[in-house]
Amino acid sequence: MPRLAPIFLAIAIPGLAASQRGPSSCGVACAAASARSAAIGDVRYRLEFDAAHGVSRAVGVQMTFTVRSDDAVLLSLPAWTPGAYEISDYARNVSGFSAASSARALRWDKSDPDTWRIYPDGAREITVRFESRADSLDNAFNWAEDEFALVNGTNVFLYPEGQPFEFPATVTVRAEPTWRIVTGLTRAADGSYTAPTYHELVDAPFFIGRFDLDSALIAGKWMRLATYPAGSETGTRRAALWDALQKSVPPQAAVFGEVPWSAYTVMQIADSTFRGMSALEHQNSNVGVVGTPFLDESFVPSVYAHEIFHAYNVKRLRPADLWPYRYDARQPTPWLWMSEGITDYYADLVMVRGGAITPADFRGLTHGKIDHVAQLPPVALEDASLQTWLRMRDGTQDIYYDKGSLAGLALDILIRDASDNAASLDDVMRGLYRTAYQAGRGFTADEWWGAVSRAAGGVSFADFAARYVHGREPYPWDLWLPKAGWRLVTDTLIEARLGVVLAPDSTGLVVSAVDPRSVADVAGVRVGDVLEKVAGVPASDPAFFRKWSQQAGGAAGAPLDIEVRRSGKLITLHGELRFVTLIHARVEDDAAATSKAQRIRHGILTGTVSAP
C-alpha cells in the first residue's frame, strides 16, 4: 500500500489517505458474470513513450497475440493495483482503441465497462492499440512529464478475461535513444523484457526517460536507485539514502534467511506539488513519490525499509484470500493489519537493528503509534483491514498500519516472554514464509495463529485474537511493555488543533473530513477544500503542524487565518485559536526491568534470541 508520511500520522492529523477516487464500477457481481475470452498465445506488448508522448502526457500501448478460433477475444484492464487497495478503473484512461490484423481493421465493442470484445473474423494474429493517459501523480498510475514517464503495468497491459494469468509475455519499449529504461522485469538479449506470468508482468513498473541511476551490492545482491528528476537526489542526500539502505536491508534478510531477488530497484519521483510521501511495493522494486520539501526527512528511508520488507511480507508471504490476486474487482482481506502493520513494525525494527536509527528513535516511533491509535475511535484490526477499500473518512482509514504494527510488537513481546526469549515473531514470519509462500500458496488464519502459538511454546493466542484483533479492546501496555524492559509514561499536553482529516494528492492537502465544532468547522472549512496556509505557515512546510500553532501564538480566542483553495479560488477564512487537552504516551526504558525483560528488549532491538 502507498505508505504515507509518518510525520503526518503521528502529529495532529490522523487518517491521511491516498487521494480519494470514485467507487468501483465493477463489483463482485460483475466478476461473477464475467465471460470467457477465446484463448490467446504468443503475447507481445509494446510501450511507446518519446518526446511527443511526453508533451501529450500519454503512453502508446500495443498488444499483439495469436488466436486459433473465431470466438470473441475479451481483453480487460485491471480495476486496481495490488498493494494500492482502492478501485482505480484504469480503463477510463484509455483513448483511441483499435484492433487490426495486418492492415485489416477488426470489429470490436465493450462487453463490460473495462473489457474490449474483439471479433477475429478469420484473423490469426491480432494487434490492438490505444493510448493511456499519464497525468496522475500516484504510484499506482501512469504519470509523465516532457522527458520522463512512470508506467504501471496494471494501467496498460490487457489480459484475456476468464483465462489463466499464467501466460508468458514480452515487452518492448520504444523511447528516445538517449533515454534510460528501468524496470524489475528480466531483460532479454534482444533488449525486450520478459515476464513468465501476468502477475509478474504487472508487478514491475517502468521508469522511462531522463533520471539518475546507480547501484550497489547489498546483502550480496544488486540494488539500484533510480531517481527523477535528475539532480533531485544527489551528493550527501543520495549518500544518506544509500547508507540507510545498506543498514536496513541485511536485517530483513536475517529475518527470512534469504534475499529473494536477483536485483531490487528503488524508484523515486520527487515533485514539489506532492505533500508527504507515498510508496508502493512490488516483488523486486518499489515506487516512491516524495514531496520535494520532504526529501531529507527521516521518514524517507523508513518508508523504503517498509516497502522492501513487503518484498517478503505480502508480495511473497501473503494471506490466502489475496492469493492469487484478482484484478477485476475489490479483493478484501481481514489481514492487512499483518501484511501492512507488521511490515511497519519490521520497518522500525530493521532500521534499529541495522543501526540506521537509535533505540530511543525506535521508542519514539512506537509511542507515536500508540498516540495515533489513542486519538481515534476504537476499530478492530480485522474491520479496519476489510474497510480500507472504502477510504473511511472518520480518521481510521490507515489505522491498521500503526495499530497492526503495535499488535506485532505485542506478539513479539508475548512470544519472547512465553519462550523465555528462545523464540520471537521472527520465527513466525520465517516459518510461514517457508511453509506457505515457498509451498506456492497463501497462509490461513489457522496457520498464522498456529505458528504464533508454537513459537510461544504452545501458549494459546485465541484470547489475544478475540480481544485485540477481532475485538476492539484497548491494548494493555502497562502489562505488556514491562515484559520487554519498557514502560509507558503519559503526559498531559494542551495543544492547538485544527480538527481536519487531510488527504494528500497532486492538488495539495485536501480536506476529507472536518470535526464538528472544531476550529476548522467554526471557521468554515469544508470537505474538498485544499489547505494552503494556517497563520501564514504554508501547508507544504515539512514542519507545518508544529509551526502553525507557534506562529498563531497567543491565547485561546486569538484570531487565526486559514487559507484554502476552493473550486480553484483562494479564500481566507477567519477562525479562532483553540486548544484541546491530549494525553501523549512516551515509551521509556524501565529502570526496574528484570534481567529477563532486559534480555527480551535486547533481543527485539538486535533481532536475536538468547538463553538465560
Ligand SMILES: [Zn+2]
Ligand atoms: Zn505497505
